[in-house]
Amino acid sequence: MDNTTDGPSSEGEENGRSGITGRVLGWFDSRLGLSHQLLRPAPQYSINPFYWLGALATVAFVIQGVTGGIMMLYYIPSPTQAYATTQYIFQTVSYGTFLETIHLYTAYAMIMLAFMHLMRGYFVSVHKKPREVMWVTGMVMGFVTLGFGFTGYLLPWTIVSKSATDVGIGMMGALPQPVASFLTFLVVGSGSDAGELLRFYDLHVFVLPAVLLVLLVVKMYMLEVHGVSAPTSGDESLTPKKKKLIPIFPDVSFYLVELAALFGSAVILISVIFPLSLPPEYSPALAGQYVAQPDWYFLWIYQILKISALEEAGLAVALTVVTLVFVALVFLPFIDRGKTREINRRFVYTTLGAIFVGEVAVLAVWGYLTPGIAIPNETAALVLGGTALLVTLVSVVAYRVVFGSLGLLTKSGGHRKIPEASTQPSATPRAVPAKSAVLWTSCVFVVLVAAGAFFIGNSVSGVVALRLGSQGAVQSLLLSLGGLTLTVVSTLYFVYRLDLGTGAIKRRVRAFEVGWRE
């Protein structure tokens, strides 16, 4: 072998790199074949955090695996020792509180990232052909992620975790019989506390991680087959530089390292600012004095179950409705069979998605603010209906202002087909290109909708509390109304600013001042 070809400098040159980092990378590359395109290259436009939300959720999963693995060295899954060993981790183990806090907050981040990944995928229609199975796999991974939250919540055996888990297990009994029996057997077993805790522990540290890893491999395989989805507006709106394919190593890998490192540092900072504290240990005597409340990601479901009409006899109806929502999301690719992917031509589905996000946010915040308080039917109808109406109105206004129409039909009377492949140019003409300004506008509208829904819900809650003679209701109501006013004013200002380009609103405002002269 000619030794001159094995030197570091020549490796760097072979890989088109120079300098210290180039030579180091070249050394590894020549030994490990990292740049041999084992994985499909990604287009340049995928260098965007929104394309890698699932990858970030996976990073959160890995961090949980590491921190959870360390905690397993100390934790004993027994009702008599679970709390004591958790307390030992908090108080005695070096950096134990930090470990527990990181584990919990990455779990929260994983759930939030999975939800963002889901809704981003929904709004940009990644579920369309040929990614239907990928979507269903992702949904199942989402359920497994929620399962992690549900099973892990019980393990510290605190009054908070045990009471909330009991509520969840109680809800399973209202499901149709074969499902209820199976789920109850799966998580509770014989019904003893020891059996329940052990099953939750097994599910949390063995079954669910194994299932998630298998699903992750399946989804990665499908990503490798189909590649990342093209922008909804098609490829032709992109510059050649944006369309250029870049290798997974080093370009995309380095980008993911950046994202993962920044995500890790953000979680660490949040953990430092808001360290976790351990609630009191569970005991049947204490449980009677405590208002059971699930963790934030289940609060929206819990709030639905607190609606008067859906309590007790109506519980099965409520659970059926929630189950149907999940079923609809799982089978979305087979329900939403239209071929268009452009947001400006998917008014109905975009609005339905926005209503879903709005309702979930309102219900979660409402549930957090009203622990253990039953919701009167008329209040529930007012808040949920009001939120849906507000979101629909904002959606209509947004479509009219941003896209010029609701885009329900094309000129030819049907939906226009957008190419699926990421690298194929479109043969059909484009109508309204979705630019970054449009995306920003949409984001601002979503924020305004969320704020509006929150303040409407809070105002209604304040009115109800005022009628019940609750202390501090006036202050809460005034704050909510102030926030609502601010949101409405912000929305009006935003719409006014948006319209400055065409000047229609400005002309109307001026007409009030000086009269029409045109």
Next chain:
Amino acid sequence: MIGEVSSPAKEAVAVERMSVRIVALLLIIAAVSVFMLWSVNPVGGGSETTFALFLAVDLVSVAMVSYVERAVSREGRLSRAPLIAGCCFILFLVVAGVYLFT
């Protein structure tokens, strides 16, 4: 853009040199932060916070090294904004960490 020079070739060399200096500095910061976080007395008051802050410094440094390598090798240029933001963030974390450490 960093390294305003006349010809594209000279500019590329200048950016490469600049990136090597930045990466070297970041690696030193990362090494010092690793040394500091392992030097923290785990039973001392506020040790968890100090440990976490130096760990965050390490991660941000890694993110910046990754950014510099990616930007230089792919685009041949470095943007100021991410570097300045990262440096400010590291400075904040180091000051907070040293304050707690001492």
